[in-house]
Amino acid sequence: MKKHNFSAGPSILPEVAYQNAAKAILDFNGTGLSILSISHRTKDFEDVLASAQSLMRELLNIPENYHIYFVGGGASTQFFQLPANFLGRKAGYVNTGVWTKKAIKEAKLYGEVEVVASSEDRNFCYIPKGFDIPQDLDYLYICTNNTIYGTEYKTDIDSPVPLIADMSSDILSRPVDVSKYAVIYGGAQKNLAPAGVSFVIIRDDMLSKVVRPLPTMVNVNTHVENNSMFNTPPVFPIFVMNETLKWIKSIGGVEAMYKRNVEKAQVLYDEIERNTLFRPTVDKADRSLMNICFVMAEGKEELAADFLKFATERGMVGIKGHRLVGGFRASCYNALPKESVEALVACMQEFEQLHK
């Protein structure tokens, strides 16, 4: 049976990336060696790294005064690494759920944290708007797509202080005005690659703003100066990321990606609204294109386990919602084909018929 992979992460990647990764594991670039077993200092791998950087720069329109590096440790390492570098006195955080809470906890090890806005009052079902940003912050921190709650910023906010954004789960899914951010980072395993690599896009002026002496691996300058090669970078995840980036370019870049993502999300949100058995959990204006959350309609809660079984039997994978929200979450990352969304919608309609 065909599987429709709605997994929240690690998650679906383009078919061509799987194929080329499989080939490269057996014979990378005709070298007669596996990508898993070559030195990261070889010319062949240096070309992969350079390609991934330049494709990311091209696809996201990253201005020249930004550096891009790839590093291990996941997005969770950046939760402490960025404040270690940049939090001298006080930073502002917008609290939009689990991932910002975790980032806030780490930041507090280095200085004062002011939560400038939060959507915790309604279980993070919206993105706070119109909040004041104090001028005296070392930086403002946001998470642009909240993977667990299914909320997403729809505009790049203006900040009078350096803006740091966790874009783990919506990077390259929509156009972004990079020039509004001082740092954009994320784990690659949601939309770009298998687990094991994070990307960091950092504005040049930040490199001289490091506030304290740091271990070499923690200092952002290390990774910029050594072009992601201070230590052994995650060679295989970077290889797959490059394949994903090539695929995004081949189908028209981020604008085309965004258009596809809007179409997919529309189909599913429309069905969630229409279907009498389900309801959305997120305020309309803030609904994520990537992680689409829904629960059983009021009075139908007891059907949740049945629906999960019903959908699973029809090939849907990874649609159980996070325990903090309950219900269902269909992650519709870049590589998820529209047919998978249509299959889920058909499933919801069939289930509704059974329970008329």
Ligand SMILES: *Cc1c(COP(=O)(O)O)cnc(C)c1O
């Ligand atoms: C998954 C996720 C993380 C955590 O990433 P790790 O690489 O597992 O540390 C952080 N932020 C967001 C928005 C995520 O979706």
